[in-house]
Amino acid sequence: MPKTCKYTARTADKHELYQLSVQAPENDSKFFARIYRKSHDGEAARLFREDFCGTAILSCEWAKLHTENQAIGIDLDGPTLDWGRKNNISKLKPKVQERVKLVQDDVLNVTSPKVDIIAALNFSYSVFKERKVLGSYIKSCYKSLKPGGMLFLDDWGGSEAQVLQEEDRPQDEGFDYVWDQDAFDPVTHDITCKIHFEFEDGSRLRNAFTYHWRLWSLPELQELMTEAGFQDVHVLWEGTEKGTDEGNGVFRRVTKGEPDLAWIAYVVGTK
Ligand SMILES: C[S@@+](CC[C@H](N)C(=O)[O-])C[C@H]1O[C@@H](n2cnc3c(N)ncnc32)[C@H](O)[C@@H]1O
Incomplete structure (x- = not known):
């Protein structure tokens, strides 16, 4: 590290x-x-x-x-x-x-x-x-x-907003920001998104933030x-x-x- x-x-x-x-x-x-x-x-x-x-x-x-x-x-x-x-x-x-x-x-x-x-x-x-x-x-x-x-x-x-996926964005400060589109319902447009962080020492902060949105x-x-x-x-x-x-x-x-x-x-x- x-x-x-x-x-x-x-x-x-x-x-x-x-x-x-x-x-x-x-x-x-x-x-x-x-x-x-x-x-x-x-x-x-x-x-x-x-x-x-x-x-x-x-x-x-x-x-x-x-x-x-x-x-x-x-x-x-x-x-x-x-x-x-x-x-x-x-x-x-x-x-x-x-x-x-x-x-x-x-x-x-x-x-x-x-x-x-x-x-x-x-x-x-x-x-x-x-x-x-x-x-x-x-x-x-x-x-x-x-x-x-x-x-x-x-x-x-x-279209990608409606796909269940995790997008990893490395930050200059030496950690990764992960945007997680965790659930999406096309009937209601309810969407659950989460933010995780991952670090250079291999440690992870999962579910730092969770949003239940439309x-x-x-x-x-x-x-x-x-x-x-x-x-x-x-x-x-x-x-x-x-x-x-x-x-x-x-x-x-x-x-x-x-x-x-x-x-x-x-x-x-x-x-
Ligand atoms: C996604 S964060 C936004 C933080 C910041 N404004 C930004 O642009 O990144 C959502 C914030 O909204 C607040 N919040 C959620 N519902 C609210 C409401 N009805 N009235 C006021 N604040 C609310 C939460 O406590 C949380 O801090």
Whole structure:
């Protein structure tokens, strides 16, 4: 085992591994700021709400972007929020810390204060399996936004999303992230996904995270946003890296996508 590999199943922290392998909060915060500015003639969003925030690392990055930026992170899970306080918020400069607020609650219950942007990432809204419930979440987001405020939901799909498989993604830090599509029901679109981690010493952290979701489609999300009253509902589709089939992290507005085996996109609406 190389000396540089500090992670093993015994010593690693699942939230740290998740942040390293799943999230890109620096890019995401800048992305939301840019898209908002572009659609508001250069005016900046200041108050950002991160729904299903987990460890709230995105909220932290939002607050770091500008001295007037404020973030509110909402999550049901107290221990996860505590982890975020201890490991993310406490590492910010005191002045920045003051501009990040965490709320332990169901996202369905929170409609104030009114914010400029709401982002629900890594498909977390998929815990709402009934159309009625996801619809009421999207309506509650609508209520929570200032006029002109924007909602961003990411989505994933493609034929590979419905295949039971484990995808191994080696990380620069010396461990493997494993995305496990464990169960899928074509009748209900119920899907169970798990995250495992594997380490260079051969140890494994199985079932670090398990998600029981519904796999929602882009038309369904766009319809629900439109029904909730959102204007200019549209899809931002990820481009493909030349020479590989991988996503390149560049999202462009489209009205037509490609039948890729696996894709990621954002559905965006404005109040
Ligand atoms: C997939 S993680 C997302 C973490 C992070 N936002 C990200 O983008 O990677 C899902 C999070 O949603 C939270 N959660 C699930 N249902 C919720 C609800 N109804 N209201 C608020 N948080 C919820 C869980 O506690 C968990 O931290």
